[in-house]
Amino acid sequence: MDAADVTLDCGKTIDEISDYLDSGRSPYDPEIETCPDCLNALDALERAGRLSRDLIAADAAEMPEPSDNWFHGVMNAVRAELRAGRSIPLSHPDPRVSMTVTEGAVQALIRASGDAIDGVFIGHSRIVGDVEVPDAPIAVDITASVAWGESLPTAAGAVRRAVSEALAQHTELNITAVDVTVEDLHRPFPPKDIA
Numbered sequence: 001m002d003a004a005d006v007t008l009d010c011g012k013t014i015d016e017i018s019d020y021l022d023s024g025r026s027p028y029d030p031e032i033e034t035c036p037d038c039l040n041a042l043d044a045l046e047r048a049g050r051l052s053r054d055l056i057a058a059d060a061a062e063m064p065e066p067s068d069n070w071f072h073g074v075m076n077a078v079r080a081e082l083r084a085g086r087s088i089p090l091s092h093p094d095p096r097v098s099m100t101v102t103e104g105a106v107q108a109l110i111r112a113s114g115d116a117i118d119g120v121f122i123g124h125s126r127i128v129g130d131v132e133v134p135d136a137p138i139a140v141d142i143t144a145s146v147a148w149g150e151s152l153p154t155a156a157g158a159v160r161r162a163v164s165e166a167l168a169q170h171t172e173l174n175i176t177a178v179d180v181t182v183e184d185l186h187r188p189f190p191p192k193d194i195a
Contacts, residue, residue, distance in 0.1 A: 008037040017041045040108040047115050088131045090172055103127060106171060110140060113166040114159045119147035122159075123183055131173065139177040140167070145184035156180040 006014045012032065020032055021042055032038040085103030092099050107125050114122040123143035130136040140163060146155045160178045167175050 010035045010037045113162040117158045119150045121145045135174050137176040138173045142180045143183045145186045147188040148185045
């Protein structure tokens, strides 16, 4: 199945989200801009687009660009994360109130936290354990691509810390492990402009 054929839970397709992003998010579409699924898709597509542009602009001829299969794998992971998945309970002081966050939203948080590390691009993530039971032990498995020349243990450790901190701050999951596997190397990103 092509990424463009994927329909989000809200009814929008990845193709529609991509077209909206390509238009510079103009004219403003309130259905997209207020929908959590669409916003997660926009964010994932923007990050993938930045990586593509950075790789093209990078001047590291000794490293091959990631294969089409690698980008296809990342887009498959993004598509899977955009599905709502399991409902993760959140506590509330009023016992009559039931609050949950979707597994897809937590995976989007994992991706955003890992992608924020310089030289790292998250491939996919998996939440292992019974997230629907409060305090159940949960492990997170993450794959990543790291820029050529970066220390792999340092990059993996930075991803592990960033994801652990984000999950501790934004969820009530009992995270017992965050495992990071570096599956690919890519050309270094060009240096960020410091204003």
